Amino acid sequence: MTEPNGFHRFKGTAGYIASGPLVDAVNCAVALQRPLLIKGEPGTGKTLLATHVAAGLEMPMLSWHIKSTSKAAEGLYVYDTVQRLNDSRFGTGNVADIGRYIKLGPLGRAFAAEERHVLLIDEIDKADLEFPNDLLRELDEMRFSIIETSEEVIARERPVVVITSNNEKELPDAFLRRCIFHYIEFPDATLMKQIVAVHHPNLDATLLDQVLIKFYWLREQSELRKKPSTSELIDWISALLRAGITPDQVEAHIPFLGALLKKEQDADALQRYNAKGGRYPARWSELGPRYNQ
Amino acid sequence: MFLDLFYGLRDEGVPVALQEWMTLLEALQRGLHGSNLLRFYHLARACLVKSETYFDAFDRVFARVFHGVEGALDITDEVLEWLRDPKNFRRLSPEELAALEHLSADELMQRFLETLAQQTERHDGGDRWIGTGGRSPYGHGGQHPTGIRVGGTGGGRSAMKVAGERRFRDYRTDVSLDVRQMRVALRRLRQLTRAGLATELDLDETIDETCRNAGEIELVFRPPRRNDVRLLLLMDVGGTMDPYYEPVSQLLTALHDERGLREFRPYYFHNCIYDHVYTQARLIRANALPTGDLLCHLDERWKVAIVGDAAMHPSELLEPHGGINPHNTSPTPGIAWLHRLAGHFERAVWINPDEHELWDRTHTTRLIRRLFPMFHLSVDGLGAAVQALVGARV
Numbered sequence: 001m002t003e004p005n006g007f008h009r010f011k012g013t014a015g016y017i018a019s020g021p022l023v024d025a026v027n028c029a030v031a032l033q034r035p036l037l038i039k040g041e042p043g044t045g046k047t048l049l050a051t052h053v054a055a056g057l058e059m060p061m062l063s064w065h066i067k068s069t070s071k072a073a074e075g076l077y078v079y080d081t082v083q084r085l086n087d088s089r090f091g092t093g094n095v096a097d098i099g100r101y102i103k104l105g106p107l108g109r110a111f112a113a114e115e116r117h118v119l120l121i122d123e124i125d126k127a128d129l130e131f132p133n134d135l136l137r138e139l140d141e142m143r144f145s146i147i148e149t150s151e152e153v154i155a156r157e158r159p160v161v162v163i164t165s166n167n168e169k170e171l172p173d174a175f176l177r178r179c180i181f182h183y184i185e186f187p188d189a190t191l192m193k194q195i196v197a198v199h200h201p202n203l204d205a206t207l208l209d210q211v212l213i214k215f216y217w218l219r220e221q222s223e224l225r226k227k228p229s230t231s232e233l234i235d236w237i238s239a240l241l242r243a244g245i246t247p248d249q250v251e252a253h254i255p256f257l258g259a260l261l262k263k264e265q266d267a268d269a270l271q272r273y274n275a276k277g278g279r280y281p282a283r284w285s286e287l288g289p290r291y292n293q
Numbered sequence: 294m295f296l297d298l299f300y301g302l303r304d305e306g307v308p309v310a311l312q313e314w315m316t317l318l319e320a321l322q323r324g325l326h327g328s329n330l331l332r333f334y335h336l337a338r339a340c341l342v343k344s345e346t347y348f349d350a351f352d353r354v355f356a357r358v359f360h361g362v363e364g365a366l367d368i369t370d371e372v373l374e375w376l377r378d379p380k381n382f383r384r385l386s387p388e389e390l391a392a393l394e395h396l397s398a399d400e401l402m403q404r405f406l407e408t409l410a411q412q413t414e415r416h417d418g419g420d421r422w423i424g425t426g427g428r429s430p431y432g433h434g435g436q437h438p439t440g441i442r443v444g445g446t447g448g449g450r451s452a453m454k455v456a457g458e459r460r461f462r463d464y465r466t467d468v469s470l471d472v473r474q475m476r477v478a479l480r481r482l483r484q485l486t487r488a489g490l491a492t493e494l495d496l497d498e499t500i501d502e503t504c505r506n507a508g509e510i511e512l513v514f515r516p517p518r519r520n521d522v523r524l525l526l527l528m529d530v531g532g533t534m535d536p537y538y539e540p541v542s543q544l545l546t547a548l549h550d551e552r553g554l555r556e557f558r559p560y561y562f563h564n565c566i567y568d569h570v571y572t573q574a575r576l577i578r579a580n581a582l583p584t585g586d587l588l589c590h591l592d593e594r595w596k597v598a599i600v601g602d603a604a605m606h607p608s609e610l611l612e613p614h615g616g617i618n619p620h621n622t623s624p625t626p627g628i629a630w631l632h633r634l635a636g637h638f639e640r641a642v643w644i645n646p647d648e649h650e651l652w653d654r655t656h657t658t659r660l661i662r663r664l665f666p667m668f669h670l671s672v673d674g675l676g677a678a679v680q681a682l683v684g685a686r687v
Contacts, residue, residue, distance in 0.1 A: 021335035028325050028339055032316060039345060081500050089508060129481075167473070169480055176343035177312045183345040225472060225546075 016045070016052035017194045025182035026053055032180065035121075035139055035161035037171075040184030043229025046164040049184075050120035053162060060113075062159075063120040064106035070127045072134030075107035076144050076153075098148050107135075108153060111142060116157035125168040132175035140178060187230065189216065189284075199234045200241065210250040210282065211237060217281050218260060220288075223269045228260040235259050251282045298337070301354035307347045316340045330359065346672075475547035478675040482596075483520040483553055484683055493517040522596060522683060523556040524548070525587065525638075529601030530561050530574050537646040540670050541600060544644075560587075564605045565627035566634065567616050584630055588637050596682040597634060597641035599665065604647065604655040611660075628660065635664045642678045646670040 010026045012018040018026075026049075029036035038046045054061035064075055080101045087093040094100065104112060110119040124132060138144050142155035163179065165171065187195060189212055196208060211233070219227045228236075236259040245255055254260070254270075261267050281287055302309045317340040320326070326333040334355060342351045491514040498513035505511075526548065528541060548557060560570040560582065569581040609615045610627045635641055643665035645652065652658045652667065661667070668678040 020332075021339075024325070024332055024335050025339040028320050028336060031323050031325060032319055034316065037343070082496075085500070085503065085508070085510075167477060169477060173308060177310055179343065180316070180339050181343045182339055183348065 010053055010056045013052045013056045015055075015198060016048060017191065017198060018049070018052075019185075019191065022049075022182055022184065025180055029162075029180040030057070030160055033158045035163050035179045037163045037165065037176070037179035037181045038184060039165050039167055039181070041186055041227075041229060042166060043231040044184045044186060045230065046166075046184060047120065047122050050118055050122075050162040050164075053160065054118035057118065057160065059116055059118050059160065061118045061120065062106045062110050063122060065122045066124055066126045066131070068126055068128075070131065072131055072138075075105040075121075075135070076138065077105055077108045077146055078103045079148050099151075102146055102149060104153075107138065108144070110159040111144070111153050111155040113159075114156065117159045119159040119161045121161065121163045123166055124163050125165045125171065129169060129172070133172050136174060136178070186219075192230070192233075195230060196234065196237065200237055203237065203241075204247065206247040207240070207245075207250065209284075210247050211240065213281055213284060213287065214250065214254055215260070217287055218254075221269075221273075224261070224263075224266045226261070226263050226266060232260050232262075252280070254280060297358045298354060299341075301358055302341060302351065305347075305350040305354055307342060307350050307354075309341050313341050313343075472543045472547050472550075474672045475544060475675060476550060478672050478679060479547055479551050480553075481676070482522055482524070482551070482679045482683060484522050485518045486521045487516045487518055488521070489516045489519070491516050520553045520555055522554055523591070523594065524554055524558070525591060525595050525597045526557070526559040527566060527570060527597065527599045527601075528559060528561050528574075529564060529599075530576070531563050533564075533602050533604060534646070537602070537670070540646055544600065544670065544675075558591075562601075564601075565609050565615070566599075566630045567627055568623040568625065568630075584634075588633060591638075593637060593639045595638055597638045598644055598678065598682070599634075599641070600644045600646070600670070602647045603643060603645055603658040603661045603667070604651075605657050607656050610657045631661065631664050640682045641665055642681050643667045644670050644674065644678055 010023060010030065012023055026036060028034075038049060040046055050063070051061060079098075080103055084095055084098075084101045088095045106119060107121075110117045139161065142158050143152060145152045192212060193208065196203065196212075215228060215233050215236075218224065236256060239256045239259050240250070243255070249255060257267060257270065261270065299309060299314055317337055320336055320340055321333075326336045337355070338348065338351055342348060493515055495513045495515040498515070499511065502511040502513050503509065526545075528545070534541065545559065548554075548559070551557075560572060561574050561576060562570050563576055566584060568584055570584055570587065571577075571580040572582060573580040610631075613624045613626050615626055616623060643661060645658070645667050646669075647658075649669050652662065658667075666678075666681050668674040668681070
């Protein structure tokens, strides 16, 4: 789908409901060839977005999942010295060819590839504070050199870089300046219904209403330390469907609470609420003006 | 007008630099905004603002800079449609309707934009500001017959309405706090050092040594990197601190979760620190620990954070036997103990849950500020406090 102004346009896919601003942000990042930084509450589909951007743009995808021990250089390449040493001791390979021991990382592969890739750098905030700074030049110029072989890898097609962050650490300003930023807001009830429909297309409408009322009510409770998220809602509905729960059962109770609340204190808080004779709402009007449709 | 947006954002403290501005101009050149103010709003936000904590500031500046533009572009039709909306005509008596109905569409729009420009926060109820409920002509869920509905559901939303909604207020870091945000602020509370047992394989050094050894493998170990920060937390409990129970307990939760700290000791006091601090929030003798012991046992490298409102009767701070608890007074005035703490430890901060504006109004707060750098109990304040504890000296 090439548009007149010369770049592929992302429009969302059947399996991923993207809001208008999100689509705009993706297209802006694609057109300007800047990394797209996605933040949002856990479970709002940040990681999934990259998969669907790749599908929507019909590009192959590479992912780089960041851990607390990840180093920026690993994304470019790793020089497997231990393998080379091993080979030299036991004579199992051509040690003189250093290129054999250079293993490109996800970023390196995206640069070296023939066609344009979507590169996902997942949960960049998991790594050390300095990690994003170490990637600045590579992401800016889309090139790096392999010191050991004095080779230079220059991206023929600048990859579409999608970076997700869970906000566990602040990212350095210099890094942020280069990104296009989008914050995925928590979906409202209308959007949520569409999202649920993608995952559970044949869900009974009354059950869905009851489920969403309970879900948004739980999210409103300020005592909860961890609010349930979209992905937990989807899992919860799966559990309800498997167990054959009817809408009336959800009306008065919250079955399989463990699928929604993951902290002991939160489950306790709800139990206390129950013990005090608190009841769960069964109609949207009980949730306050924000939810009246 | 565009430059007003840029400088407006900078005035509001949003870190926008020329680089972001050029990005936006490039995007505009490519026509990514599709000549639609709402898409321009989202595009400008994606290019200029890099954290949801500044979205609210962006909304305010955007509404200020672009008011009036939209009336010319695409809002008029929508406004007229809302004005015809029969749903809003219910629940009011005919006299009231007559009194309110004379506003024309133009007048209303003008006043809406003026109100938006003046409005500084969300309003629910009331009859003037834009918000939900109430009798104001602006907002949604209200009873004004010719009102402008702002936000709510329905297609074709306009940028001004989105900006006016200010849904991102909760993400501001200078006012709100939750445990997760606090954890982020506290994450910087670290000083990494290598000390202790050498248990980690140093691969680079191993390769180097092995090469020197002509290929005979020589393993080199080093001690792992570890956070060396030890934190002493002293918390004011009871009395004037009761309204702040929620943020203070969140802070405590966040600190307990922060496993990276080498050592963490929380103690409690009431109003001011005297001879004893307490290991539990119930300040009884069984829990007491002499403050002098803290000074003996903890060396000057411990970081000290005191959480309290610092507002008390001057005698509680300055006079001997000033303690508010008659069974437990001490001849040493509180200020002397605070002096000792400030003198003993290299880095100490005071975290105050009271609003910044209140600090200068109480005598004791002013005195304590001379001893300890004081920070507000908010995400921004915590970040600055952490910086003062472990950052470079300024």
